Amino acid sequence: xxxxxxxxxxxxxxxxxxxxxxxxxxxxxxxxxxxxxxxxxxxxxxxxxxxxxxxxxxxxxxxxxxxxxxxxxxxxxxxxxxxxxxxxxxxxxxxxxxxxxxxxxxxxxxxxxxxxxxxxxxxxxxxxxxxxxxxxxxxxxxxxxxxxxxxxxxxxxxxxxxxxxxxxxxxxxxxxxxxxxxxxxxxxxxxxxxxxxxxxxxxxxxxxxxxxxxxxxxxxxxxxxxx
Numbered sequence: 001x002x003x004x005x006x007x008x009x010x011x012x013x014x015x016x017x018x019x020x021x022x023x024x025x026x027x028x029x030x031x032x033x034x035x036x037x038x039x040x041x042x043x044x045x046x047x048x049x050x051x052x053x054x055x056x057x058x059x060x061x062x063x064x065x066x067x068x069x070x071x072x073x074x075x076x077x078x079x080x081x082x083x084x085x086x087x088x089x090x091x092x093x094x095x096x097x098x099x100x101x102x103x104x105x106x107x108x109x110x111x112x113x114x115x116x117x118x119x120x121x122x123x124x125x126x127x128x129x130x131x132x133x134x135x136x137x138x139x140x141x142x143x144x145x146x147x148x149x150x151x152x153x154x155x156x157x158x159x160x161x162x163x164x165x166x167x168x169x170x171x172x173x174x175x176x177x178x179x180x181x182x183x184x185x186x187x188x189x190x191x192x193x194x195x196x197x198x199x200x201x202x203x204x205x206x207x208x209x210x211x212x213x214x215x216x217x218x219x220x221x222x223x224x225x226x227x
Contacts, residue, residue, distance in 0.1 A: 010090050012064035014098035016057050020069050021102025021181050022109075023053035028189035029110045042188060043165060051162035058154035067154075070175040071095055072207035076139055079211060099181035107185065118183050118190030122170060127195075128202040130170030135206030137164060138174045143214035176200045 027049030028042070035042035058067040066083070068074045074091045077083040083091075104114045141160045145153040164172025173179045173191070179200055183193040191199065 009065040010094045012061045014094035016061035017069045017098035018102035021099045022105045025189045026106035032188040047165040051158040054158040076211045095177040099177040103181045103185045116186045118186045120190040122195045127170045130168035131202035132206040134164040134168045134172035134174040135203040136210045139207045139210035
């Protein structure tokens with residue numbers, strides 16, 4: 001490994017995360033402005049833009065950093081020895097550090113105040129269950145596709161996030177860095193700061209549950225193959 005490789009990975013992870021947040025928040029602002037008060041149309045536009053950005057960004061940055069853009073993905077990979085634990089702090093730091101400027105970039109593009117806090121309430125047990133489910137589904141897709149369909153992983157990740165925008169009550173944040181950054185945007189995609197801790201706990205639990213389940217699946221498959 002060259003001396004510059006870790007730095008390149010971290011820069012790629014930061015830039016990719018920033019662009020993802022710019023896409024999520026920026027498309028939310030554009031969608032709300034153009035939808036004429038129709039929340040369903042705004043959510044659909046936000047969904048399509050986010051899914052498209054995810055595919056493109058994973059394909060672009062995946063060969064460099066792995067394109068996690070998500071602390072729970074980083075932690076899950078490290079827990080299965082797919083990423084060295086010594087790399088984890090750097091990844092987590094740049095994911096958060098990249099996410100917030102991505103939100104600010106969206107604000108600048110659309111002529112909004114850069115510094116703001118969301119007033120968009122996302123509270124209640126149902127929302128937390130939604131975040132658990134969204135993150136469980138995301139990690140399930142990642143674990144299965146990276147093992148059995150690696151070339152399809154970017155498309156599968158985008159698909160499950162797009163679906164989660166509609167089948168979960170929380171609209172599928174499924175990402176602590178995204179959740180924290182969206183607290184700094186009082187726009188369509190925002191989340192009230194007071195609701196952030198509950199979302200992050202639910203995301204961690206969902207990621208842990210999926211990682212445990214697919215580790216069990218893998219051991220069972222390995223026993224069958226040996227027999």
